[in-house]
Amino acid sequence: MIYKNLRIVSHSDEFIGWIELDKNGIIVNLCRGNTESSGIDCKNHVLLPAFIDSHTHGGYGFSFDDFSDSCWEQNFLDYKEKLHKFEGVAAIFGTTITQQWEKIKVNSEFFLFLLNKYPNFLLNWYLEGPFISEEKKGAHNQGLIIKPKREHFKFLAEKFNKKITVVVAPEKTSAKLIDSFYKTINFAIGHSNSFDFKRNHNLKKYYKFTHFFNGCSNFDHRKQSLVNLIFESKLPKNFLVELITDSLHIKNSTLKFTIKNIKKENWVAVSDSLAQKGLDNGFYKLGELKIEKKGDLFYLKNSKQIAGSGMSYLKILKNLKLNLKLSWQEIVFCSSYNVANSLGILDFFGSIKIGQKANFVILDDKFELKMSIIFGQIYREFAK
Incomplete structure (x- = not known):
């Protein structure tokens, strides 16, 4: 699944981009800019590590x-x-x-x-x-x-x-x-x-x-x-x-x-x-x-x-x-x-990177929780 039109934020970087997860919830793509591939439009909401x-x-x-x-x-x-x-x-x-x-x-x-x-x-x-x-x-x-x-x-x-x-x-x-x-x-x-x-x-x-x-x-x-x-x-x-x-x-x-x-x-x-x-x-x-x-x-x-x-x-x-x-x-x-x-657990928490089991949240500017995915499992579906 692709989640696009996101503000992706880590401790060291912040950019507009998109993220792709495979069927096991592993991050397989993490890219700047836009994509023409089909996916969920996240409407410029913010993605942070869980x-x-x-x-x-x-x-x-x-x-x-x-x-x-x-x-x-x-x-x-x-x-x-x-x-x-x-x-x-x-x-x-x-x-x-x-x-x-x-x-x-x-x-x-x-x-x-x-x-x-x-x-x-x-x-x-x-x-x-x-x-x-x-x-x-x-x-x-x-x-x-x-x-x-x-x-x-x-x-x-x-x-x-x-x-x-x-x-x-x-x-x-x-x-x-x-x-x-x-x-x-x-x-x-x-x-x-x-x-x-x-x-x-x-x-x-x-x-x-x-x-x-x-x-x-x-x-x-x-x-x-x-x-x-x-x-x-x-x-x-x-x-x-x-x-x-x-x-x-x-x-x-x-x-x-x-x-x-x-x-x-x-x-x-x-x-x-x-x-x-x-x-x-x-x-x-x-x-x-x-x-x-x-x-x-x-x-x-x-x-x-x-x-x-x-x-x-x-x-x-x-x-x-x-x-x-x-x-x-x-x-x-x-x-x-x-x-x-x-x-010493940055491979699992506090970061967003390819190859990692997805561990992130998506929030709007009012800090309302729009999505939660923990270790590749969706606990809150993206709220449009």
């Missing part, structure tokens, strides 16, 4: 924190299909909140199963707790927060044949532990009240910064908070700063300032969406905590403490494009390329 949401707790009723339902794998597959069809998301990092260590060990079996069976969708297990700061715990259960020990990281490093992502508060974590395990675990800075990171720690030993601004030491004109650290440092190659770009976790004027002051290769848009994304407003549970969904946000019950997002990944990118006026190429960097590049 998205990667590298921080999500689930959605549409599926939670990465709870595998107790006997139909949990089918629920996972339903969730996967909805992300492909309604949000243009090709792949994710499945994120869990702070839990008892024994439950984490039990859940590791489920993640091991999913990572092996669905490696092109679930790219990583992302432990957002329990190795965090009580001062910056956010919506995590304080009673379950623990200080990391060698036995914890040893278990996680040996359990998986790939580097999973583990959030730590550096001020609560021995730098020697990080030095011992950073080659087998991707460490993320998060839920931390650190004001002296560089005294013992090195950014080169870390992979990510978890939802920047949210749950971290704020700007300080005398001490080096974590906000100071990010703005004042030359960030390592492939170090990724997460921004929840829903305009609610971070107001748009602050987002604009931040994006201006962090290289486009060093930040990613994440949803931090919870399991009840896509469901009705009301009361739900986040682990052992009671939460309330109000529109696109979740709060701890009877509190103003934000617990997570209910906004789709498509919608948080829409905010970047329509309200912050990012270019289409900048959208590619923050929505797929940077994560794919950091994991």
Whole structure:
């Protein structure tokens, strides 16, 4: 099938052209200009690599924190299909909140199963707790927060044949532990009240910064908070700063300032969406905590403490494009390329090239999803 009259955008190029897929969904032609061959007229809409949401707790009723339902794998597959069809998301990092260590060990079996069976969708297990700061715990259960020990990281490093992502508060974590395990675990800075990171720690030993601004030491004109650290440092190659770009976790004027002051290769848009994304407003549970969904946000019950997002990944990118006026190429960097590049998977994600199983979305200028094709399979037919 040929799709023509497209604005085709990658991280490094943008042109008017056409793309042809064979019956197996493999890209066999990718050309500039027009073609006289028959095909679908895409009316100058925009083709981008399909998205990667590298921080999500689930959605549409599926939670990465709870595998107790006997139909949990089918629920996972339903969730996967909805992300492909309604949000243009090709792949994710499945994120869990702070839990008892024994439950984490039990859940590791489920993640091991999913990572092996669905490696092109679930790219990583992302432990957002329990190795965090009580001062910056956010919506995590304080009673379950623990200080990391060698036995914890040893278990996680040996359990998986790939580097999973583990959030730590550096001020609560021995730098020697990080030095011992950073080659087998991707460490993320998060839920931390650190004001002296560089005294013992090195950014080169870390992979990510978890939802920047949210749950971290704020700007300080005398001490080096974590906000100071990010703005004042030359960030390592492939170090990724997460921004929840829903305009609610971070107001748009602050987002604009931040994006201006962090290289486009060093930040990613994440949803931090919870399991009840896509469901009705009301009361739900986040682990052992009671939460309330109000529109696109979740709060701890009877509190103003934000617990997570209910906004789709498509919608948080829409905010970047329509309200912050990012270019289409900048959208590619923050929505797929940077994560794919950091994991060494650009042959599958974050790029558009001949010989590749098609992994792209087509959008109009209002950022409405017109088509979604993930690994050669059409999940949303082109909407004329």
